[in-house]
Amino acid sequence: MADQAKHTRRIFTGVDTTGAVPIEYRFSHARNGNRHLVVVFANFTAPDEYGWGNGVLDKVRGNILWIRDSFEGANSYYLCKRMDFSLEQSVAGVITRVMHSLHLTPQDVTVFGSSKGGSAALFYGLKYGFGNIVASVPQFNIGSYVLDGIPSAARLMMGEVTERNVAVLDAVLPDLVMASPHRNANIYLITSPQDEQYLRQVQPFVQLFQGYSNFNFIYNDSVLITGHGKVTLRNLPTLMGILNLLVDGVVPRIGLITNGGEVPEPDLAAIEQFLKDTSQVRGDSFPRPVITSPPAEAVLPPNGVAITGFAPGGVRVSIWENGKYVASAPVAADGSWSWQADRAFTAGRHLLRVFAADASNIQSERSDVVFTIDGQAPRTQHTITEAAPLPPAPVVTEPVDNSYVPGPVVRLSGHAPGAVRVDLAIGEHALGSAPVEDGLWTWQPEWGWRGGGHTVEVRAAYADGRVSGPGQVGFVVAGALARNPTLLQRYGG
Template sequence: MSKAGQGGRRVFTGVDASGEVPVEYRFSHARNGNRHLVVVFANLTAPGEYGWSNGVLDNLRSNILWIRDLFDGENSYYLCKGMDFGLERSVAGLISRVMHALSLTPDECTMFGSSKGGSAALFFGLKYGFRNIVASVPQFLVGTYVREDMPDAARMMMGAVTEENVRVLDSVLPDVVRGSANRSANTYLITSPQDEQYARQVEPFLGLFQGYENFNLIFNDSPLIANHGKVSLRNLPAIMGLLNLLVDGITPRIGMVRNGYEQPERDTSAIDTYLAETSQVRGDSFPRPVVLAPSADDRVPANAVRFTGTAPGGVRVSFWEDGKYQGAAPVAADGSWTWQRERPWGKGRHVVRLFAADASNYQSERTEVVFTAVENVLVPEPAAEPVQVPAPLPLPAQPLVLTVTAPVPHQQVPGSAVTFMGFAPGAVRVDFHEGGASLGTCAVGADGSWVWEAGWAWNEGGHFVEAIAVDAVGNASAWTAVPFTTVNTYTVPVQGGNFSPRF
């Protein structure tokens, strides 16, 4: 399946199941036939567990392969499940197959990521011999970090969270750096003393890079960096500039360099075949869901629209309108499913698209349902008991109300500092969506207040985010629109001056 990215790039989604563990990916072709591949590993709190996939890489000239870090519902650092490193081998196999389908070599590839994605970029880049590595604020002691900060990931990765398993995972990345034969790799490590993880997770391991011919430390000592999550954002212009230099074949080292690598008319049949064979949408073998109700062009009361149908082979059916996620329904053992939206539909014509997904997250082709929502149906009140006086009833629960106090509608906000805040009394969380994609969620305090920061730099320009509050039993507020405009005002103070690659 393909779709247009936020910057107009066509993005393909797929699942490579040829290894021991199925691996989900996204891929975008290079501009003008550029002969380079950038592999992107997911950072913490990445939307959909795809790192740097919110449009920030749209202007990158190379092919881009995003790899999803979601296995059994948890993160893995792309390493292991229950200490079985077949997951690592499957990820390496995916990268290799995409690289060969593009007729590229490891010298024409860049491994890139931040936080846990930075750890993965260093690990795969040095272990599997890739030429370029850009790692922002990685963690070196993976076992310790997941045990202390990501307990669900720790259980998935280790099975039993024991001192021995923690020790093994702590040694994985340092051992690769210490023993790698790939010491001529162009390695760029971005870090900051303002990162709360620096003293324990990065500084003790910098000495392991002695003897590396092209190791570069980008050390950002900006007082504007508040925490681990802000380091990569403050260095975003430097990172993007560096990636495009590497894509063009220019590396910060003395010697002859070559750039360009464009072949606009190059044959893409091999990578096109790979994308088709591993597509997440399996229309040839996975039938699209059948809708039994509502029938085509039905007129249905807005508060009584109930979808029913069948989806053999699926485990859930997902519902979308105008690119916005509406909900999902589980599929029963006999293939049947039923779904009704919690809130009434707006009056008028609706076009709902739905697809089925199986246990491996492969998707069917889309089914379209068209219906018209009319006046709500009246629900008859139960007859009162004529004899006995009923006991006082508790007051009905007040409907959830979500109030967004920032950003105010159509506010101009720096793209690196968009903070959402507001009130949602009675709710336990607030969810955020844009263009049908989930952006993240935040908890609601006891006083009803909430604050959420995305953790990434927003694309410059207009945004239309939608928020919804949810209480402990699943009741939801009405969707609240948050339109705003971002303006990029990045400055990147770096110790010793602004970042400037040496040639």
């Protein structure tokens, strides 16, 4: 979906670790005391795995809970990992705790999503009895779909990809539609015959909704729809209209309509306690990083910015300036970490903000590093020793930069003469490390890559503690081209 204007709603982020699987979420309070909760599930192309999180829901008047679908670097349909459905129970637990914190009932909840998110909306709505379900172009045979199109999701969800496991996941949603006791739910299923998935993934299952008292089938037969992703875009005004009607308690059907019920000064104590307890930043139990160098207000040369410290309990530290990501550095087993800038800093005063994160992406409070860059200033006791010239960045030979690879398993290799290891990352997220032997290195993850574009940075680490600047490789993993004309033009020929 196209980028929207910047958000006008305040967004809270958190990780609920109450269940067996930690669940990351975002939350935004309702406008004007509205008494409703919209739960949003992500599709496969959602930025950062949060669906509809780009501002398009800013005018929805209810409380909004976005739930992230990213586990071990892949998607799960919010259902299972290696056929263990405790993930589903953990997701349901987050929704229930937020609902109760807002003093709402299941009838005050709308579950909403498109594609993969539409399947999740139907599943959670029908299994847990939420009042309203809005599902755009869902898949019903989930196992077959991930087997054919999203191999990384298939491996995560099934563990061992077998015919039996495919059949089990194919039956989850159809069996639930036939057996669910919640047949009074207000269901809005949006689709189109122009959707390439319609004949296999939607049409055979519509008849299963016979006996549901308010099943609405929105069938958009528009020649302007050219594929799966376009169905939701073409129906966006309808979707937003349905959401706000449901949030206001207006169910689009013939019959008695009860509207209103706002609470101008609602009791927010419970939801605020939930947000506090599950906040992604846990300063009370996760200490902020300790900065050991440079000292506060040090004067540094433009090319001499290096930071060291300790972050017990973290797996990495993340460094930011003026709200923009700068770099990340791994935390060693003893809690130590170090970072050497690979660029010159401009003259003047700089404030870098550093936080630590653990394996569940729980974050510490922030620590500040303040220094001044003055290339003409003489060295003082507050100036750290000038760092040695940065060693050369590693060279990535496989895969070829800007290439298209079949996936889901992608091996990276290259050379870094003189280094002892290379560290790989995507943005601030560390992927892993590989030893360098005779100048050569190879790294292959145990997990499969999600379909789509990826840019990996590789840095070389040396025995004397120096770390090189990044070598970089970009590639596209199979599974995204058919859904993305831009990638098809660039990589598909």
